[in-house]
Amino acid sequence: MNGHYEVVIIGAGAAGLMCAAEAGKRGRSVLIVDHAKKPGRKILISGGGRCNFTNYDVSANNYLCQNPHFVKSALSQYTNWDFISLVSKYGIEYEEREHGQLFCVDSAKHIVDMLLQECDLPNVSQRYRCDVQDIEKTETGFRFKADTDTITCDSLVVATGGLSMPKLGATPFGYKIAEQFGLSVVSTSAGLVPFTLHKEDKEDFAELSGIAIPAEITAQDGTLFKEALLFTHRGLSGPSVLQISSYWKAGQTVTINLIPEADVLDLFIQSREKHPNQSLKNTLAKVLPKRLVEVLIERKVLEDKPLKQFNEKQLHEIDQQLQHWQVLPNGTEGYRTAEVTLGGVDTQHLSSKTMECKQVPGLYFVGEVMDVSGWLGGYNFQWAWSSGFVAGQWV
Template identity: 50%
Template structure:
């Protein structure tokens, strides 16, 4: 069967958050845009995000809430398309929203509304959306990119890599973006799972008995990264290790061999156990802990600390040591639950090869990379969506 040949101004690979918004932006500027995705429908990751309500941005978006080999790369795009800008678009489509915590914005109803909004925006720009088509080949010659998919060939002077990273492979995620980047001579920062539950080794089995127990902590990375990042949110014990928002946040900074420390009673001032001993000498540590922590956790902590009996019978030195341990309780994870459970991918296409203003590859005119495919990874809570919108906007205006 002979291949058909279609000509466009730009071809966008990947109909996720970044790809949809980039295609819509360029299309509404009068560009003829082809948007391709191997999945059977667009925006599949958007639909499952935020428990199905899509945490579509964060009011506190700032460059220091992103990880990248180049900490300054995200500044330009984020400053030129802000959370307020995207919120205005959401409101213009009549989508009701609410702030949950920490600046996180969600749809009142469903993530489907965000996908519908993006498809409507693509429609306004006359974007040609093709889903369910595997991309068979991409070549570049004479200033044109030629993409072969299904029974068709398409050409354009511009190509946008918006296929994301390998997180959540069950949704069809792959490392295709990195293969394509390397094909065109771009470097790739080693991808790794981020915003992912951490696993604990066998000697921490006692904590596995707490599966389902959650408590508020301040999580940090110990060792050389000490104090670099700290997150005060819930930590959740699982049958495999640790999860919950605080752990997902710190996991993006974690590297094998690092210690994760958790401050288990973040509101307790120094000397609180000695004060409890003075005020209630006949009470036990377990009783005191269970007033602030889940009872099962209090029991396990006392067991680990090796402390029993009334506070009045314990030395101030022993109580101070217990306080110190509770303030920086160490866990040494032996790994994570991997890309299958990771919300995003850290690492990706190295930013040194891209323009921070347009997202265009410096060495390959007409080639762009946006969204999760790039080595820019946000905190939990809508930051990665905002990077998708901002980087997509930057490329869409430059196409």
């Protein structure tokens, strides 16, 4: 089935489907191709199957990119409110969770169904389990092999995503296309990912697996997140850890405030006055899980004795230790559990207004394949909607 399309989009994820819908509405003949069996696989499993599809508060500050200004144009052309309106138009119920995160009340499947309905146009075709090879530039556009067929197109959109979640079929294909056409790729790593710990730390904290506490985590560059921290049998997870992992580099420590919501020094001084024989362990158990306090004592981070045996300077030092607990991660769990890929196609090669490659007319990149990574909280999906939308206006 050889054929010509005005627009071919490689990748039927969030950004690819959004781009296809927009190009289709403009009357362009569109073909979406994907090697997966079905569209939107990452959407379906995201947010525990509920899809955190955007956030009430979105700005360029919520993104990591070597050019921090790059995201501004697309985010302003298609905002979080535009996507919320689309979701509302389809009658999809959603709820707000902490930090303005918006989730489907029922199922992420509603978001995929909505995007497929948006693409349900006579001029938009889809092909799955399709292997794309031998992409080449022609005088009028591009030519490639789709399985055994030869397809030509005027505009080619790369919406292949990053390397996170390889079980869903993630591959470096998009980066290879970029490099084939002379574009540089910012080195990639796993982002929004749990930390693993060194052997001794892992053994000490393994028994805390499943315990979550409010925490404030700071990376060496000063970036700070205040959200829950979760101990796991492999290391540390939870929203605060996932967020800070995108700012962490191998070999660096992170600083954790274990008591961001408690004035522990005041608790110590008042408790010492009223209950001078009360142990440090039992005092701290009022603001921290008792088992965590016990582990910190076992590790000699803290010394357990009656409060009356501590002077005010010592109590202040304990307070500071709990606010500045240093952890040296062994690494991260990697792409297997990462929610996003840091790095990607260098945005210096792309127009921030259209997502078109400056030196290869007709070649576009959208979504996670490029060097744009959002925070946890719906920001990566918003980038998919915004970048997909703007490319759809131009392809």
